[in-house]
Amino acid sequence: MSEPRPSRYPLLRRRRRARGGRRVWRPGPRLRLGIVLVAALVVLGGVVALALRPSPPSADQLFARSLAALERGNIHAAYADAQAAARAAPQAGIVQAVLARTLIDLGEGAAAEAALDRAVAVGFPNGRLHQLRAAASLLQGDPDAALAHVAQAEPAYADYALRVRARALAAKGQGAAAQAELGDLLSRSPGDGAAWADLGRIRLSAGEVGGAAAAAAQAVRMAPRDPAALTLQGEVVRSRYGLVGALPWFEAALRSDAYYHPALIEYAGTLGDAGRATDALAATRRALVSRPGSQQAYYLQAVIAARAGNRVLARRLLQLTGGVIGDIPGVMLLDGALAFADRQDEQAAGIWRRLVAAQPMNVTARRLLANALLRSGDAAGALDVIRPIVLRGDADGYALRLAARASATLGQHAQAAQLLDRAASGQRGPSTIFQSADALGALQAEASRAAGDPTYALGVIRGLASGGNLPQAVAQARALVAAAPGAPAAQLAYGDTLAASGRYAEAVAAYGRAADLSFDEPALLRLLDAYGRLNRPRDAAATLALYLSQNPQSIVGARILGGWQLGGGEVGAAIETLEGVRAAAGDREAGLLADLARAYALISEGAVARIYGRAAYALAPMSAAVTDAYGVALIAAGDRNGARQLLDKAVALAPGDAAIRAHRAEIGGAAAAR
The missing domain is CATH 1.25.40.10 (Tetratricopeptide repeat domain)
Incomplete structure (x- = not known):
């Protein structure tokens, strides 16, 4: 066989065999020169990059960036820069104070208090920190300590301290006093967006949706990038108009701060209720990044799992909440449902009994509790719980059948037969006032002891209507509406008393005002019933279409x-x-x-x-x-x-x-x- 011709390219020519018979490849002189040049360029590029790389920001620059981020509503960025500044200048007390402020805005009371202690330890005057200590104490569930610190705050921080004082009063159940103090502040400083947000939050917690809406609108107007104000506006819009309309407000809050925990929780819950489970789950995961171990995020994930039929995962996720939020109605509802599905009837009954005690007019909770009690062998208890529903002309078949089973178990066969006949007929009477189980005198005594609390006034109205004193019930409901025109519960009660009196044209107006404040299922059903009785099918159809556009699930x-x-x-x-x-x-x-x-x-x-x-x-x-x-x-x-x-x-x-x-x-x- 002839030898192959040598390649015309020197780098591809065969080399002589090395010792041992193996051929050894060696770069030619041109390749060696190229390697040297490339290595030199790499080294030179690294040197140039090091020379051109900007120097790390100083503590002063980080501190300034933190303040700027706070101003534009990005609390997490403000916290990150303040934390970096504190590491760069550990002896700067003012940096620790601003770090505490960012932690307060993130809802981390204990960490904020620790930062304030560090500020004092390096020489920052404690007298300038009382307003921040008040906020940190309030976040840790101690409104009395918050009020004590507010009393020591310096005049320069009076507005901030007054806002903390109002929130502390509201936490102690003194909502009217809290609103009055914020009103005084806003009369002096009408451009204080944070104060408007605090006022809106307190009003919303008190059920004053109309007043909350006005305050939230002002808060967003004065502080358009404040995630707290934007989140509040989203909650108000969700209450007034529905799920879909609220989503853009939560998204706006997250554009200011992508990891603002309250906005993520409200956003996830709204997405889930609107049927967007995948997006809701993504929001809860971001919430857990924002606040590791977030009980609200785990609860929402448990709801998503339960809706998907995965009870084991739902139970595991609910256990991760540690029972910290166990008194929230939604958590009690889910916790009881999981126990009931696992045949833990007594446990479910115990959970739902607390829910009914907190929300005595919650028909769904009463049905669930009665079923759990009946299945656990307490037929008398089940009948007591379900009785306020079956006394109504519009009692549903499920409640009637539950009551019939309980009556039969107790040997009350004639009553059971009557209840079964009602359930089987499918005939439902008009909606009426929810019957009160308490005597009118007791309800009036409670209302007098809690003057100004509309919850007890509603109880008196129900008691009057249950006793057949409709004229006085109408008068008291009208007075309650005059005292709290922005409370949807008051408008509904007024409409109910009017409807019970046969005054449907007036009732539909009251229901319309209630729906404008809180367009939920009770308001929807009352409106549709009233429109039907007034032969106004177009209005009924428009109302239902609007409701479904916002609540598609x-x-x-x-x-x-x-x-x-x-x-x-x-x-x-x-x-x-x-x-x-x-x-x-x-x-x-x-x-x-x-x-x-x-x-x-x-x-x-x-x-x-x-x-x-x-x-x-x-x-x-x-x-x-x-x-x-x-x-x-x-x-x-x-x-x-x-x-x-x-x-x-x-x-x-x-x-x-x-x-x-x-x-x-x-x-x-x-x-x-x-």
Whole structure:
């Protein structure tokens, strides 16, 4: 074999074999020169980069940056720069004081107090720190210590100290005094955005949504980049208009400070309620970066897990809260639900009993507690809890069946039969005032001891209405509205007393004012009921459309919409809406299943209609509407004989219902003429 020709490129020529027979590659002179030049350039570039690299900021520069970040509302950036400045100049007391201020704004009271102690230790005058010590004490749950420090604050810091004093008074239950003090401050300094935010927060906590809205709007106007003011505005908008409208305000707060914990928590909760679970989970993770171990973030993650059906994960996440936020209604509701699902009935009952004590008019909580008590063997307790609901004309079938089971367990069979008849009929009377379990005298005594607290005044109004003294109930409700025009609860109570008196035109105006302050499900349902009684279907439709645009996950709203769509001939849309409700709420509402049976019958899906009709009839066999729906479903399925029997029964149950008689007439036979 001939030898290969040598390459024309020197660097590719074969080298002689080294000792041992192996060929050794060696760079040629040109390559060696290139390597040297590249190495020299790398070294020279590194030297140049080091020479051009800016020197680290000084303590003074970091301190100035921290103050600037505070001014533009980026509290986390202010904290980071203040912390770096404190490391660079550990003997600078003023830096420690500003570091404490940033920690206070982040809600870290204990860390702020430690920074203040360091400031004093390096010679900073303690007299200039009392207002900050007051804020740190308040964050640690000691309003009395906060007030003591406020009393020692120097005049130069009077405005800040007064704001802390107002918050401390509110924490002690003296909301009226707190608002008065902030009013005095704002009369002197109307441009104080932080004071407006404090006033709005106190008003919102007291249920004065109208006053809170005015204060929040002023706070945002005076401090447009303050994340606290923007978060408050988001909460007010969520209360007044709904979930979707609130999101931009929380997003604006997070543009000022991407890790502002209160905004992240409110944002995550709002996203979750709006059905955006993935985005909500991302927000909770940011909240845990902002505040490691955040109980609120773990709770929201537990809610997301529970909604996804992962009870084990939900329980684990709820345990991570450490019980610190266990008195929050939402936490009690979830904690009890997880215990109940795990058959820990007594534990669930204990949790829900605390919830009912805190919110006696919470119908959902009463149903849950009654069910837990009944399942744990306390039928008498269950009946006591559910009684205020079943006494109402608009009691739902689930509550009536619970009460019937409890009555039967106690041997009260006649009462149980009456309750079952009511549940089976499906007939619901008009909404009424929530019955009070306490004597009127006791309610009035409590109200006199807590003058100025609208909660007790509402109790008196309920007591008067429960006793049949509607004129006085209306008068007291009107007085409460005059005293607290921005409180939605007062407007609802006034509307309820008017509706109970048959004055629906006036009631709808009161309900409208309540909805303008807090557009929640109670306000929605009252408005729709009043519009229906006044024969104002367009107003009712507009109200429901507005509500669903802001609360797209509302099961109650969707259920009403589906019924209206079916009644209006939009069968395809009705099926889509009602199936969504069934997927979310389950198969225990006879009316929902009956509507689905009718809808599928209208599109000639007889087999499906029969399934839904049979399920509805099993739940409410004495309901004329449900029996009629089952009969219509059987017509669509081709079972005319079965349909005839059911429709005969429906006519007997509701002889004056023209629609039922028309359905019976469709299949003919002797009974059609009854």
